[in-house]
Amino acid sequence: MLLEFTVNGTPRAVAVEPQSRLIDVLRDRLDLTGTKEGCGEGECGACTVLMDGAAVNACLVLALQARGRAVVTVEGLARDGELDALQKAFIQEGAIQCGYCSPGMLMSAKALLLHNPRPSEPEIRAAIAGNLCRCTGYTKIVKAVQAAAQTSGAAHA
DSSP states (O other): OEEEEEETTEEEEEEOOTTOBHHHIIIIISOOTTSOOSSSSSSSOTTEEEETTEEEETTTSBGGGGTTOEEEOGGGTSBTTBOOHHHHHHHHTTOOSSOSSHHHHHHHHHHHHHHOSSOOHHHHHHHTTTOOOSSSOSHHHHHHHHHHHHSTTTTOO
């Protein structure tokens, strides 16, 4: 079946099997390997992408569910060679250690900032609650999201 959708602002058309998952199409067919697969069960958040501005677990989404929709992966955050304010804040705050959870964490945080440009700490913690991190203890991640929220333009994808 033909899947036509927009990925990181670019219209794409890909032949897929009906049972194909979005994560597999992104990684294996479109070479967007920033999206990670951790558990494959929607429990870890490593595969989080934005679909029409909402954070979704790409391992739980059938690829054909993305038909006609806009998908943004971690590769789509940077614009014209410049990192997104959220990516910059993650670097500046030391919110990245091993880096495996970072793409999903960034995308969950981005979804939050798109809908709530000035979130409170409890709102940030709730937004990233579906993303597991075994390295950072989450404090630096929360601080990075707070820093990005203070930066002009952080809420624009």
